Amino acid sequence: MLDHPQPGAADADGSRPRGHRLDMDGVRVRYGQTLAVRDVTLGVEPGEMLALLGPSGCGKTTLLRTVAGFIRADAGRVLVDGNAIDHLPPGRRGVGIVFQSYALFPHMSAAENVAYGLEARRLPKAEIVRKVEAALAAVRMESFAERRPRALSGGQQQRVALARALAIEPSILLLDEPFAALDRSLRLDLQLEIKRIQRRFGVTAVLVTHDQDEAMSMSDRMAVMNAGRVEQVAPPAEVYDRPATAFVAGFVGTTNRLYGRVEAREGEDYRIRLDAGATVTAASPRGFAVGERVLVCARPEQLTLRDAGDADPAAFPARLRQSLPIGPATIHDLETGASEIKLHEARRGAPPPPGPVRIAILPGATPSIFPEGETA
Helix, strand or coil: CCCCCCCCCCCCCCCCCCCCCEEEEEEEEEECCCEEEEEEEEEECCCEEEEECCCCCEEEEEEEEHHHHHCCCEEEEEEEECCCCCCCHHCCCEEECCCCCCCCCCCCHHHHHHHHHHHCCCCCCHHHHHHHHCCCCCCCCHHCCCCCHHHHHHHHHHHHHHHHHHHHHCCCEEECHHHCCHHHHHHHHHHHHHHHHHHCCCEEEEEECCCHHHHHHHHEEEEEEEEEEEEEECCCCHHHHCCCHHHHHHHHCCCEEEEEEEEEEECCCEEEEECCCCCCEEECCCCCCCCEEEEEEEECHHEECCCCCCCCCCEEEEEEEEEEEEEEEEEEEEEEECCCEEEEEECCCCCCCCEEEEEEEEECCEEEEEECCCCC
């Protein structure tokens, strides 16, 4: 793989996908009485990067380690290119893994760390040297080959860990919170580097993270997990714009929770009378009955400020508590009844003073709606 870089996830004529397909079929993992992973079925296409996103304890790392072979599933199967690998030990699964802690051997040089997996496979020495050089060059660390981990920065150590994972030419690359220990600027640099390499070689990859921005920027699709279950699998923009559940709406991005009652249905759109005093339109593929109580989840950028005297029936009263200019945007902190509201707007001069205002949903914006009792 490293000797013959590919331009993407398909041959030049687009006829045959590069990389390998990964399937998790009904995977269930139990720790004592705790069900950590609940019958998860997921497929990762050849050359795709899938992010497993969710809060701590949701089961994403357990699922990743089950694929790697460090944890044995209580039920279900893990397959690569349609072949089950559950019976194989970690070293024979053809899986490369990059850990949050780097897991480099401190007494070995960068080159020796990268060579470790190749030597375990008893490859000829000349081939090992060639593959180590290619792997270090891929992560731009060839000039640091003789340095030990303690002489490398955190970002450099993570690059060596990535080179070690790539050197064995894995069928699947697993990334377990690989950027969590890095500062913001290094994290962004390494995110770009890993995405570049993953695209260049057409590697099928699974990224575990609790950082929604990281998942949205790096992945082709996201699987949002909660309490051991996958709540939605979709491209990042779809997850953000059309969350499948109130949990997804609340976990991915920022959402404002407003409650109301359905007044009418218009296709997949519903006209809702908010408890806050406005009539709004929201979208959902689910079916709601007229008169049903619902939760409306509106993104901060879907809202706009109006003057306190605005008579628009689609606007509702609120109190502006404070406004924070951040770069080109202004974040407004408001409250209406028992609800707190966050509203983002492009910065235009001085923000309004705290006090009574009205809030409206921008024309064309369609917030998501869910049953009133669903947790966001």
